[in-house]
Amino acid sequence: MSNIMKFLAGLSIGAVNVTLGAGGGMLTVPLYKKMGMSQKESQINAVATILPITIISAVIYIINKSVTISDTYIYLIPGLLGSMVGTFVIKKTSNKILTIVFALFMIWAGLRLFFK
Amino acid sequence: MNYIIPVLAGFLSGLIGAMGFGGGGVLIIYLAVFMDTPQLKAQGINLVFFIPCAILATIIYSVKKQIDYKSIIPVTLGGICGAIASSIFLNNIPTDYLSKIFAVFLIFMGVSSILRLKKKK
Numbered sequence: 001m002s003n004i005m006k007f008l009a010g011l012s013i014g015a016v017n018v019t020l021g022a023g024g025g026m027l028t029v030p031l032y033k034k035m036g037m038s039q040k041e042s043q044i045n046a047v048a049t050i051l052p053i054t055i056i057s058a059v060i061y062i063i064n065k066s067v068t069i070s071d072t073y074i075y076l077i078p079g080l081l082g083s084m085v086g087t088f089v090i091k092k093t094s095n096k097i098l099t100i101v102f103a104l105f106m107i108w109a110g111l112r113l114f115f116k
Numbered sequence: 117m118n119y120i121i122p123v124l125a126g127f128l129s130g131l132i133g134a135m136g137f138g139g140g141g142v143l144i145i146y147l148a149v150f151m152d153t154p155q156l157k158a159q160g161i162n163l164v165f166f167i168p169c170a171i172l173a174t175i176i177y178s179v180k181k182q183i184d185y186k187s188i189i190p191v192t193l194g195g196i197c198g199a200i201a202s203s204i205f206l207n208n209i210p211t212d213y214l215s216k217i218f219a220v221f222l223i224f225m226g227v228s229s230i231l232r233l234k235k236k237k
Contacts, residue, residue, distance in 0.1 A: 003190040010194020011201075018199040019206065020218050021159020022140025022166075026225055028191065029136055030232070035187060043136030044177050049188045051170040053195035058163035060203040067160025074119070075126030075143065075165050082130025082139075083169040087176040090135045099233055102137055103226040109145040110222030113215055116149070
């Protein structure tokens, strides 16, 4: 895949990430698989890819006054703990079960949110 | 106020996020579906929240030499440009629409990841 194609794919990832406040990473994983990475490599590199994009997106939300940093304090410490655990268990978990559980959760939550 | 549920939501979101599974979904779903946080604010909380989590995860992966910087730089640059360009529209989308768009995205991602799994078998 040429660098221009990668850049264009990145554009849409950035657009989704700032519009929906999430989801950029999930779109990056299949892209990296297409570029030849394994499933786990794709997941790991997706996190690194989405970090700068998320920083830009967050700055935009803060400038727009949609959120303040103090809104996030309560989630921060448990989030960091979860993040650390995640980097260690990623190689040991079964992707298949995780994918199915998480996919069903997303569909259920999506339906609930849609019909709210 | 009960602290157990938000702490659990933060932990799960960090855990799934660091594994590249879309932890953002978890925190936004918790905020928007269970806490009735306005959609745009829920998204903003998730973005700010994810920064330190992703920094930590990226440092750990980087130390383990698991990050392929050469491959990800063009995608990342595109992502930054895409985010800045689309942010112009952000304040013009009514929050009701935004949560519907988010809902459709969730359903789409859920269904497509199950379909991908099936194809591999």
